Amino acid sequence: xxxxxxxxxxxxxxSHPARIAILDELSKxxxxxxxxQEFLGISQxxxxxxxxxxxxxxIIDFFVDGRLRCYFxxxxxxxxxxxxxxxxxxxxxxxxxxxxxTKKGTYHGERRR
Amino acid sequence: xxxxxxxxxxxxxxSHPARIAILDELSKxxxxxxxxQEFLGISQxxxxxxxxxxxxxxIIDFFVDGRLRCYFxxxxxxxxxxxxxxxxxxxxxxxxxxxxxTKKGTYHGERRR
DNA sequence: CATATATATTCAAATATAATAATATTTGAA
DNA sequence: TTCAAATATTATTATATTTGAATATATATG
Numbered sequence: 564x565x566x567x568x569x570x571x572x573x574x575x576x577x578s579h580p581a582r583i584a585i586l587d588e589l590s591k592x593x594x595x596x597x598x599x600q601e602f603l604g605i606s607q608x609x610x611x612x613x614x615x616x617x618x619x620x621x622i623i624d625f626f627v628d629g630r631l632r633c634y635f636x637x638x639x640x641x642x643x644x645x646x647x648x649x650x651x652x653x654x655x656x657x658x659x660x661x662x663x664x665t666k667k668g669t670y671h672g673e674r675r676r
Numbered sequence: 677x678x679x680x681x682x683x684x685x686x687x688x689x690x691s692h693p694a695r696i697a698i699l700d701e702l703s704k705x706x707x708x709x710x711x712x713q714e715f716l717g718i719s720q721x722x723x724x725x726x727x728x729x730x731x732x733x734x735i736i737d738f739f740v741d742g743r744l745r746c747y748f749x750x751x752x753x754x755x756x757x758x759x760x761x762x763x764x765x766x767x768x769x770x771x772x773x774x775x776x777x778t779k780k781g782t783y784h785g786e787r788r789r
Numbered sequence: 790c791a792t793a794t795a796t797a798t799t800c801a802a803a804t805a806t807a808a809t810a811a812t813a814t815t816t817g818a819a
Numbered sequence: 820t821t822c823a824a825a826t827a828t829t830a831t832t833a834t835a836t837t838t839g840a841a842t843a844t845a846t847a848t849g
Contacts (some may be wrong), residue, residue, distance in 0.1 A: 578685055647753065655750050722809080
């Protein structure tokens with residue numbers, strides 16, 4: 564699926580520091596579970612749990628190589644997401660310039676915070 | 677802050693259908709709470725809760741206009757996020773082309789699923 | 790076959806999140 | 820000063836998520 568809803572579901576699953584770290588590594592190439600152990604500071608079962616969740620969500624998949632499982636990134640949306648996660652944002656968006664205009668906006672009070 | 681960690685925190689807060697709908701509306705302009713009530717199918721207190729969470733996270737803010745609260749988008753990262761949420765992704769990423777190469781990859785078994 | 794390695798699964802505890810219902814606050818208008 | 824509109828807050832309940840511990844599975848190697 565490529566719907567907004569499915570992307571939001573993926574976002575939710577991905578919104579976790581360890582999972583982002585896993586996906587960022589996978590964006591550079593294939594990795595097996597013990598590769599992740601080296602730089603994620605979490606237990607092997609926990610890594611497997613994260614990998615399993617990401618796979619259930621259709622975000623990653625793996626090939627079997629002997630007793631290794633070689634994981635790779637499957638979902639292109641995640642690549643774009645990783646990119647904006649690394650982007651620098653230097654300033655906030657400009658607030659509304661003049662008095663807010665909303666449907667029910669018939670009040671003319673001071674514009675305060 | 678503009679760190680990876682802070683963006684992941686923001687992602688987590690934003691990963692909810694109602695919140696994405698709110699933010700998408702705000703990306704078009706200022707809106708007050710009752711504007712949201714028209715198109716989100718959720719209760720007013722629940723909308724307030726979502727708005728409050730988004731504000732606590734520094735993603736939105738508001739101006740007061742009479743008895744309205746006119747919310748606006750503050751966080752530029754969210755704009756980029758909304759953009760990729762709308763983007764069409766037509767195919768999966770290409771899997772690894774040849775035998776996986778991982779640090780511990782000393783096995784030469786069949787490459788199976 | 791026995792063993793060790795690589796990885797997965799299951800379960801329970803701790804914690805976090807979301808929705809609802811009830812109530813409160815703020816403010817403009819009469 | 821009272822009332823109603825717009826919005827927020829709180830408590831409660833239901834549910835989901837995360838982690839750790841223990842255990843299981845699969846496979847390569849001797």
